[in-house]
Amino acid sequence: xxxxxxxxxxxxxxxxxxxxxxxxxxxxxxxxxxxxxxxxxxxxxxxxxxxxxxxxxxxxxxxxxxxxxxxxxxxxxxxxxxxxxxxxxxxxxxxxxxxxxxxxxxxxxxxxxxxxxxxxxxxxxxxxxxxxxxxxxxxxxxxxxxxxxxxxxxxxxxxxxxxxxxxxxxxxxxxxxxxxxxxxxxxxxxxxxxxxxxxxxxxxxxxxxxxxxxxxxxxxxxxxxxxxxxxxxxxxxxxxxxxxxx
Amino acid sequence: xxxxxxxxxxxxxxxxxxxxxxxxxxxxxxxxxxxxxxxxxxxxxxxxxxxxxxxxxxxxxxxxxxxxxxxxxxxxxxxxxxxxxxxxxxxxxxxxxxxxxxxxxxxxxxxxxxxxxxxxxxxxxxxxxxxxxxxxxxxxxxxxxxxxxxxxxxxxxxxxxxxxxxxxxxxxxxxxxxxxxxxxxxxxxxxxxxxxxxxxxxxxxxxxxxxxxxxxxxxxxxxxxxxxxxxxxxxxxxxxxxxxxx
DNA sequence: TCAATAGTGTCTTTCAGACAGTATATA
DNA sequence: TATATACTGTCTGAAAGACACTATTGA
Numbered sequence: 001x002x003x004x005x006x007x008x009x010x011x012x013x014x015x016x017x018x019x020x021x022x023x024x025x026x027x028x029x030x031x032x033x034x035x036x037x038x039x040x041x042x043x044x045x046x047x048x049x050x051x052x053x054x055x056x057x058x059x060x061x062x063x064x065x066x067x068x069x070x071x072x073x074x075x076x077x078x079x080x081x082x083x084x085x086x087x088x089x090x091x092x093x094x095x096x097x098x099x100x101x102x103x104x105x106x107x108x109x110x111x112x113x114x115x116x117x118x119x120x121x122x123x124x125x126x127x128x129x130x131x132x133x134x135x136x137x138x139x140x141x142x143x144x145x146x147x148x149x150x151x152x153x154x155x156x157x158x159x160x161x162x163x164x165x166x167x168x169x170x171x172x173x174x175x176x177x178x179x180x181x182x183x184x185x186x187x188x189x190x191x192x193x194x195x196x197x198x199x200x201x202x203x204x205x206x207x208x209x210x211x212x213x214x215x216x217x218x219x220x221x222x223x224x225x226x227x228x229x230x231x232x233x234x235x236x237x238x239x240x241x242x243x244x245x246x
Numbered sequence: 247x248x249x250x251x252x253x254x255x256x257x258x259x260x261x262x263x264x265x266x267x268x269x270x271x272x273x274x275x276x277x278x279x280x281x282x283x284x285x286x287x288x289x290x291x292x293x294x295x296x297x298x299x300x301x302x303x304x305x306x307x308x309x310x311x312x313x314x315x316x317x318x319x320x321x322x323x324x325x326x327x328x329x330x331x332x333x334x335x336x337x338x339x340x341x342x343x344x345x346x347x348x349x350x351x352x353x354x355x356x357x358x359x360x361x362x363x364x365x366x367x368x369x370x371x372x373x374x375x376x377x378x379x380x381x382x383x384x385x386x387x388x389x390x391x392x393x394x395x396x397x398x399x400x401x402x403x404x405x406x407x408x409x410x411x412x413x414x415x416x417x418x419x420x421x422x423x424x425x426x427x428x429x430x431x432x433x434x435x436x437x438x439x440x441x442x443x444x445x446x447x448x449x450x451x452x453x454x455x456x457x458x459x460x461x462x463x464x465x466x467x468x469x470x471x472x473x474x475x476x477x478x479x480x481x482x483x484x485x486x487x488x489x490x491x492x
Numbered sequence: 493t494c495a496a497t498a499g500t501g502t503c504t505t506t507c508a509g510a511c512a513g514t515a516t517a518t519a
Numbered sequence: 520t521a522t523a524t525a526c527t528g529t530c531t532g533a534a535a536g537a538c539a540c541t542a543t544t545g546a
Contacts (some may be wrong), residue, residue: 023265229518
């Protein structure tokens with residue numbers, strides 16, 4: 001980028017300060033899996049536009065005011081928002097940038113460009129969530145059963161759609177399922193996460209074998225103890241780098 | 247952070263207009279493959295900062311000034327920049343959003359957040375490129391041989407790195423190689439593209455079989471004619487939806 | 493005729509999916 | 520004892536990689 005930037009063939013030398021600037025926000029699609037169901041944290045808006053509607057948590061990126069204060073980076077802003085909205089300590093959830101949305105009319109008030117992130121909260125942390133969240137109403141919704149995309153504020157339905165798509169894709173490519181189970185877990189629990197996210201069922205035997213390979217690959221290892229299941233107790237495993245952020 | 251309205255747990259009701267806003271640009275990593283080599287279009291900067299250094303083409307997103315004019319969307323801005331910088335008609339290259347970069351100090355002058363895109367230009371269009379590009383010096387660089395990441399302006403080395411990574415990933419997942427060959431192509435040409443992008447060599451026989459499957463899948467089909475190769479002429483194929491944009 | 497590339501065939505390994513079978517806990 | 524789930528084994532088919540082989544052109 002550079003100066004010049006404006007119109008098609010104009011020569012050079014634009015002082016960027018001359019350009020109108022958009023507001024920039026981060027919005028976060030916060031997922032967890034509870035009881036074998038993919039859930040999403042939404043916040044009820046307290047004022048217009050979309051008053052009373054449910055929306056993704058988010059907020060403005062702190063940009064600073066000039067030379068002195070340059071504000072925060074995008075990942076930083078997202079981590080801060082995530083912590084603020086959930087009450088969880090920073091770094092306790094997986095967080096990754098998703099996509100940038102900037103349709104001119106996505107906010108009726110003004111031009112707002114948002115950098116969407118998605119976050120994965122381990123289910124054992126969910127009980128801690130409500131605690132820290134601020135005044136506004138926050139609730140977990142079942143993505144499959146409860147979320148009504150056309151009732152979401154702004155373009156958040158579109159963001160959610162991209163997020164689910166990306167989550168599914170990542171789940172098949174990266175060792176990311178561990179971000180959605182407690183520190184130790186059984187194969188069945190891991191399978192439940194996959195099934196909840198992908199919206200399919202997996203053959204228990206085949207699924208197990210697939211993850212047994214991760215043991216020989218050194219990605220997961222058996223942990224001490226067993227998990228009672230109602231019938232035969234199951235072995236528990238843990239992710240080798242115990243719940244890595246990145 | 248010091249916007250006057252800091253913001254951590256504050257109740258509500260910020261008039262977004264109160265917040266300082268960043269400049270927002272789009273930067274485009276424009277790839278092509280020429281002579282079996284992955285190339286990148288860079289532009290030499292004519293003024294500080296980074297005067298004389300090579301940079302990704304890009305420019306400011308038109309944001310409009312108020313109610314009346316809301317400006318353009320991000321994809322729109324990227325398509326416009328791409329057209330302006332290459333002289334190619336809009337829509338003649340594949341274009342997809344890559345990632346958003348917003349480190350506070352990525353532009354020494356001021357706070358600038360950039361939405362990075364990557365573009366794929368078919369090699370048969372490359373000769374048309376210089377024509378339309380404006381006064382500034384633009385040149386194709388071999389990504390493997392010529393680009394010196396630490397000589398690039400701003401954080402463009404980082405953007406490039408992410409772009410190459412994404413391109414490789416996409417090449418293995420999506421029918422995207424067709425964006426880097428002429429409308430009709432031989433298997434060897436397609437293989438050359440894959441080899442250039444991935445930086446490896448493929449067994450010709452195995453590679454062929456892999457793409458023969460795309461015929462039965464209806465993704466590519468044989469086209470009339472043969473391509474002389476110096477020895478035995480090769481069959482030519484075409485992408486079934488002839489070079490789809492999206 | 494030779495060199496070079498186009499194009500085909502075969503063998504092996506890996507892995508996913510279907511599915512049967514065994515083991516071990518609780519009710 | 521019954522049953523539900525943990526866990527193991529087997530078969531099949533798809534696909535990738537290594538590699539040998541045939542076909543067809545230009546020089």
